[in-house]
Amino acid sequence: MTDNTVLDVEQIKKLLPHRAPMLFVEKLADIVPNQSATGYKAVSINEPFFMGHFPQRSVMPGVLIVEAMAQTAGALVVHSRNAAVSPAVYFMTIEKARFRKPVGPGDLLRMPVKLIRSRGPVWKFQGQAFVGDVLCAEAEFSAMISVGAAG
Secondary structure, eight states: OOBOOOBOHHHHHHHOOOOTTSOOOOEEEEEETTTEEEEEEEOOTTOGGGGTSOTTSOOOOHHHHHHHHHHHHHHHHHHHHTOSSOOEEEEEEEEEEEEOSOOOTTOEEEEEEEEEEEETTEEEEEEEEEETTEEEEEEEEEEEEETTOOO
16 A cells, blocks of 8 residues: 655655765655655756766766666665664665666656565665656666664
């Protein structure tokens, strides 16, 4: 069942150790604890990576889109655990990554993520990144939740 909670960037910062310029999820909605959620990222021309990627046509690097999907999943997991201390979340694998359309300044990334499986501290997700209804990227990724580690 969907949790009607919507988390803003300040609440997400309590769940994840990331900060600007490496925080790539600003809102979390459509939360089904331990199963799925949708993250959002407003892509701005002021993002530091646009200075070099690419000056003639600004394109968000695909690896950062995958990072944004993974941060969405990480925020979901930590929110679902409802722990007093946020655990550290470490990337383990990226599989089946596909980049279909470029993402640039002014775009709003919508990133639904869905749990594939969890075994102990390892969580595997499938994520997609859309601008409007256009699929821009997708990937499967896994991460380890380091219980007891500060974020």
